[in-house]
Amino acid sequence: MNVKKIVKIAIVTIICAGLILGYYYYLTHRGGNGAQNQDDKRTAIEKCLDRDLDYDYPKTPREVVKYFNEILTCLYNEDPSDDQIKRLADQQFKLLDKELQDNNPSMQYYESVRADVRNYRNAERVLVSAALCSSDEVTYKDVDDKGYCAFVTCSYLLRDKNGATPTMQQYVLRKDESDNWKILVFYVTENKKED
Helix, strand or coil, X not given: CCHHXXXXXXXXXXXXXXXXXXXXXXXXXXXXXXXXXXXXXXXXXXXXXXXXXXXCCCCCHHHHHHHHHHHHHHHHHCCCCHHHHHHHHHHHHHCECHHHHHHCCHHHHHHHHHHHHHHHHHCCCEEEEEEECCHHHCEEEEECCCEEEEEEEEEEEEEECCEEEEEEEEEEEEECCCCCEEEEEEEEEEECCEC
């Protein structure tokens, strides 16, 4: 082999090694690992507040209630600032049907949420778990004066210094003019106390 050929092979080998190393660096520092590491540093509250409901609204009634529960968990299990409580309440408010919003104007709703958070803290109560019914268990039916509604059941386990309390809650949702499922009403269907 002549010297020119050896130099060409060495240069091509160095370029290929550089490309491989560069690609490896790109893969380890791109959106996948880099963004995941950054996400891992954000609090649950920050992750919850990052959702833009104007562009990323939950598609199903179950997903709406699931996100509503994520907000509840942030409110009751984390230590949100007053500003974060306001922003979380605003996110919840966007999940509510217009009829429910009209009966609970946003500022009144925020004050109610803030009072609930204060009561939970004073009672040293935490939301241990929130278990949604499966997708198959979501029921749909026409309700006389409300239209076509979805019914989603969720069971909660609350714990305070006195023990654990399982609670069942029924969410009734209907679609708005943008075809998004909104919470029309929610109510406790069962309430038991366990020690």
